[in-house]
Amino acid sequence: MKYGNIILEKKEYVYLKRLLNMNTYTDNSNTKSSIQRLLGELKTAQIVDEIEMPKDVIRFNSSVKVAAEHGWENTLKVVVPSEKNIKEHKISVLSPMGIALFGYSENDELVWDFPGGQSKIKIVAVTQDENHKRIEVLL
Helix, strand or coil, rough: CCCCCCEEHHHHHHHHHHHHHHHHCCCCCCHHHHHHHHHHHHCCCECCCCHHCCEEEECCCCCCCCEEECEEEEEEEEEHHHHHHHHHHHEECCHHHHHHHHHCCCCCEEEEECCCEEEEEEEEEEEEHHHHHHHHHHH
């Protein structure tokens, strides 16, 4: 991991914790497991001010090019749950892939349990959308 731990901007951290706490009672065992793992990672996460946030870290509205060990590759946008749209490659931060990626940075590799089984993925590229500042409105 490039920065040692996942990194989150303060306001996004607060919003993400709210989302996770509201969704810990899901019936989907894979999603529940992913949420528990992310909650564990948040205990050691680096929480930073907006000005200190590295540009290559995945956050709300980041576009992320990911590659899996079995040859799958895709570019996804991590969004708040209400904006998810699979046809537009917008995934909810509460989906197993969104949970897995959030707070990681470009060139990081991780192993995660997805609905289709455990998979190793690499974060190939991260691009920021200026809309990440909209999270302030949701708080």
